Amino acid sequence: MNLADTRGRSLHDLRISITDRCNFRCRYCMPREIFNREYEFLQRELLLSFEEITRLTGVFQDLGVEKVRITGGEPLLRKGVEELIAELSALELQDLTLTTNGSLLSRKAQGLADAGLRRVTVSLDSMDPEVFATMNDVDFPVTDVLGGIEAAAAAGLTPIKINMVVKRGVNADGVLPMAEYSKGTGHIVRFIEFMDVGRSNGWRLDDVVPAQEILETIAAKYPIEPVDPNYAGEVAGRWRYKDGSGEIGVITSISQPFCGDCTRARLSAEGVLYTCLFAVGGIDFRAPLRAGATDDDLKQMITDLWTQRTDRYSELRSEATVDLPKVEMSYIGG
Ligand code: SAM
Ligand code: SF4
Ligand code: SF4
Numbered sequence: 290m291n292l293a294d295t296r297g298r299s300l301h302d303l304r305i306s307i308t309d310r311c312n313f314r315c316r317y318c319m320p321r322e323i324f325n326r327e328y329e330f331l332q333r334e335l336l337l338s339f340e341e342i343t344r345l346t347g348v349f350q351d352l353g354v355e356k357v358r359i360t361g362g363e364p365l366l367r368k369g370v371e372e373l374i375a376e377l378s379a380l381e382l383q384d385l386t387l388t389t390n391g392s393l394l395s396r397k398a399q400g401l402a403d404a405g406l407r408r409v410t411v412s413l414d415s416m417d418p419e420v421f422a423t424m425n426d427v428d429f430p431v432t433d434v435l436g437g438i439e440a441a442a443a444a445g446l447t448p449i450k451i452n453m454v455v456k457r458g459v460n461a462d463g464v465l466p467m468a469e470y471s472k473g474t475g476h477i478v479r480f481i482e483f484m485d486v487g488r489s490n491g492w493r494l495d496d497v498v499p500a501q502e503i504l505e506t507i508a509a510k511y512p513i514e515p516v517d518p519n520y521a522g523e524v525a526g527r528w529r530y531k532d533g534s535g536e537i538g539v540i541t542s543i544s545q546p547f548c549g550d551c552t553r554a555r556l557s558a559e560g561v562l563y564t565c566l567f568a569v570g571g572i573d574f575r576a577p578l579r580a581g582a583t584d585d586d587l588k589q590m591i592t593d594l595w596t597q598r599t600d601r602y603s604e605l606r607s608e609a610t611v612d613l614p615k616v617e618m619s620y621i622g623g
Contacts (some may be wrong), residue, residue: 291353292591294564294598300591301552303354305342306622307373308362308558313390314426315414316490317454318618321426323489337560339369341578343376345556348587352595354554355383358410360622362558365393371404378405386410388452388623392429394437402444409441410450410479415463416470424460438476449476450538455498456483464498468507472534479525479538485606486566487617500539504528507537523550546603554595555621562591565600566623567615 292300309331314321337345346357357377364370364387377385384407391411401409413434415421421431441449453460453467464480471478480503485492507513516527516536524547525538541547555563560575572594577586602610 292595294595296549296599296601298550298598299552300349300353300554300595302356302358302554303346303349304358304360304553304555304622305346306360306362306556306558306620307342307364307370308336308367309617309620310366311361311363311390311619312366312392312427313363313429315390315424315454316426317424317456317483317492318486318490320489320491324619331559335559335575337556337558337575337578339373339376341560341575342373342556343380344584345560345574345578345587346377346382347380348584349554349591350380350382351584352588352591357382357385359385359387361388362619362622363390363392365389365397371397371400374401374404374406384408388412389437390425390429391434391437395433395440398437398440398444398446402446406446408448408450409446410452411438411441412452412454413438413467414453415460416466417460417463420460420463442474442476447475451476451478452481453478454481454483455503457496457498459496461498464503464506465510468511468537471537472511472530475535477536477538479540481540482543484542484566485611485615486621486623487615487619488612489617492611494543497543499544500526500541501544503539513537542603543606546601546606548601548604551600554591557616557620557622562594563616563621564594564598565602566618566621567602567610567613568600568621569614569616571616 311319386408387406388410414424418431422428455461467478483497512531513528514531516529525540527538529536561571561573563571
């Protein structure tokens with residue numbers, strides 16, 4: 290079965306946040322002035338259980354979802370995440386991946402692979418120890434994340450994607466070193482334009498480095514050429530080195546919005562379903578799940594939501610939209 294929204298976009302991917310907590314305080318995502326001791330993170334009983342997540346994912350699968358990505362907050366902080374991966378793996382989806390800051394990956398990569406995880410995306414904003422420590426704002430050493438990437442590669446969670454959010458004046462001069470780090474390794478770096486997600490990261494258009502500029506920086510030293518998308522709705526624009534030494538990607542949410550192909554739904558850790566990363570509201574699934582809703586009831590809720598979907602935030606972005614009371618990235622999971 291395949292659902293289409295009001296703009297003809299099908300429901301193909303599901304991103305599931307399994308915690309809103311994180312051990313980093315990346316300034317573009319969870320600035321410590323806001324995400325401090327007083328911040329009210331979700332209490333445990335409010336989180337969807339692994340059983341609830343797996344059941345809901347099965348319902349989404351019946352409605353056409355083939356790709357599932359686990360995210361957060363930092364998903365590897367959720368106790369027993371390997372059990373969840375094992376339960377989801379049993380659904381035999383086309384793709385099951387996870388996005389992590391890599392801090393716990395050295396320890397967890399093999400267990401995740403054994404549980405059935407296929408691939409990981411690791412966020413890494415700089416190869417420079419000082420810049421990285423400043424960006425995660427908890428002095429986390431870059432060497433530990435690099436060790437996590439190696440552990441993931443050794444566990445076969447490949448090809449590894451590396452997400453680098455590029456912010457002008459902060460880490461933009463690290464674009465080339467990052468490209469050079471991954472070139473020839475089989476890892477795919479995806480350079481992400483800094484986005485106005487949530488309402489607490491102080492986003493300004495001036496801080497965004499457009500993908501074109503990032504590509505020109507790399508192409509000046511290493512000739513590259515575009516590659517066709519793997520599938521309609523793929524988020525990253527793909528490029529490869531002409532010498533055959535690998536691939537890079539750019540995520541152009543600001544400079545070239547891709548809403549026309551957006552086939553993703555997002556489930557928060559407490560079970561609220563959103564149809565856009567920049568949404569101000571979503572539909573709660575936890576209450577019906579806990580009140581005995583049947584799979585058919587859940588399917589109907591998803592169908593009603595998706596078939597009425599009109600989202601195209603990035604295409605409509607303006608001065609006015611930046612201040613909308615949007616959900617936070619650490620809550621919805623990117
Ligand atoms: N903690 C995990 C991690 O960092 O990979 C998973 C959750 S994190 C919210 C998912 C992705 O969103 C990360 O790659 C992060 O860099 C990216 N992200 C967070 N805030 C962003 C922003 N304002 N603009 C662009 N990307 C952002
Ligand atoms: Fe944590 Fe990921 Fe947000 Fe950084 S981007 S604060 S690692 S959730
Ligand atoms: Fe999809 Fe919303 Fe992003 Fe557009 S702005 S691509 S609709 S998540």
